[in-house]
Amino acid sequence: xxxxxxxxxxxxxxxxxxxxxxxxxxxxxxxxxxxxxxxxxxxxxxxxxxxxxxxxxxxxxxxxxxxxxxxxxxxxxxxxxxxxxxxxxxxxxxxxxxxxxxxxxxxxxxxxxxxxxxxxxxxxxxxxxxxxxxxxxxxxxxxxxxxxxxxxxxxxxxxxxxxxxxxxxxxxxxxxxxxxxxxxxxxxxxxxxxxxxxxxxxxxxxxxxxxxxxxxxxxxxxxxxxxxxxxxxxxxxxxxxxxxxxxxxxxxxxxxxxxxxxxxxxxxxxxxxxxxxxxxxxxxxxxxxx
Numbered sequence: 001x002x003x004x005x006x007x008x009x010x011x012x013x014x015x016x017x018x019x020x021x022x023x024x025x026x027x028x029x030x031x032x033x034x035x036x037x038x039x040x041x042x043x044x045x046x047x048x049x050x051x052x053x054x055x056x057x058x059x060x061x062x063x064x065x066x067x068x069x070x071x072x073x074x075x076x077x078x079x080x081x082x083x084x085x086x087x088x089x090x091x092x093x094x095x096x097x098x099x100x101x102x103x104x105x106x107x108x109x110x111x112x113x114x115x116x117x118x119x120x121x122x123x124x125x126x127x128x129x130x131x132x133x134x135x136x137x138x139x140x141x142x143x144x145x146x147x148x149x150x151x152x153x154x155x156x157x158x159x160x161x162x163x164x165x166x167x168x169x170x171x172x173x174x175x176x177x178x179x180x181x182x183x184x185x186x187x188x189x190x191x192x193x194x195x196x197x198x199x200x201x202x203x204x205x206x207x208x209x210x211x212x213x214x215x216x217x218x219x220x221x222x223x224x225x226x227x228x229x230x231x232x233x234x235x236x237x238x239x240x241x242x243x244x245x246x247x248x249x250x251x252x253x254x255x256x257x258x259x260x261x262x263x264x265x266x267x268x269x270x271x272x273x274x275x276x277x278x279x280x281x282x283x284x285x286x287x288x289x290x
Contacts, residue, residue, distance in 0.1 A: 033059070151288060151289060227248050
C-alpha cells in the first residue's frame with residue numbers, strides 16, 4: 001500500500017527531518033538514506049519500521065545536520081599507532097616490498113583516532129530519533145489506512161458484481177436444462193425410428209437427466225456463495241487481510257473454472273468470464289493490501 005509520513009525534532013545543531021514513503025509490494029522491503037552518524041542504527045530503524053509495516057516497499061529518509069552528536073575531543077592512541085607501524089613494516093619485509101608507510105595510512109586504522117563524544121549524547125539523540133520515527137510511521141499508517149478504505153470499497157463493489165453473475169448462472173442453469181429438453185423432444189419427435197412412443201419418451205428422459213447431471217453446478221455455486229461470505233467477513237475483521245483475500249479469490253477462480261467447464265451455454269460462459277475478470281482485478285488489488 002502507498003503512503004507517506006514525516007516528522008522532525010530539534011537538536012542544538014539544527015533540525016532532524018524524517019520522511020517515510022511506502023509503495024505496493026507483496027512482501028516487506030526496506031531501504032534507507034541516512035546520515036553517516038546514523039548508519040550504526042540502520043538495523044534498529046528497520047526493526048521499528050517492520051513492526052508497524054509488514055507489507056510494502058518502505059523507504060526511510062533522514063536529513064540531519066552534519067554534527068548530529070557532539071564529537072567532543074579527538075584522542076590518539078599512540079601505542080596502537082606504533083603497533084600498526086610495526087605490523088606494516090614487518091609485512092613490507094616479509095613480502096619483499098618497499099612500500100612507504102605514511103601517517104595517513106596509520107591514522108585510517110580502527111581506533112587510532114577516536115572521539116570522546118559522551119555516550120549519553122548519543123543515547124539522547126537516538127531516543128529523540130526513535131520518537132520522531134514512530135510519529136512518522138503513525139502518520140504513514142494513517143495515510144495507508146485511508147487508501148485501504150478506498151480499496152475496500154472497490155473490492156466490495158466487485159464482489160457485488162460477482163454475486164449478480166452467480167445469480168444469473170443459477171437462474172440460467174435451470175433454463176438451460178429446460179431448453180435442452182425442448183430441443184431433445186423436438187429431435188425425437190421428427191426422427192423416424194422403429195422404437196415406439198414409450199421407448200422414445202424413456203430415451204428423452206434419460207438424455208435430459210444425463211444432461212442435468214453433467215451440467216449441475218449447484219455445489220460450485222454454493223461454494224462461491226460461501227467464499228463471498230468469507231470475503232466480506234475478512235474485510236470486516238480487518239487486520240492483515242491481503243493474503244487472506246488473495247487465497248479466497250484463488251479458490252473462487254477454481255469454482256468459476258469448474259462451472260464454466262460443466263456448462264455448455266453461452267450465457268453462463270459470459271457470466272463465468274465476468275466473474276473471473278473481477279476476481280483477477282481483486283487479486284491484483286489484494287497485492288496492495290496489508
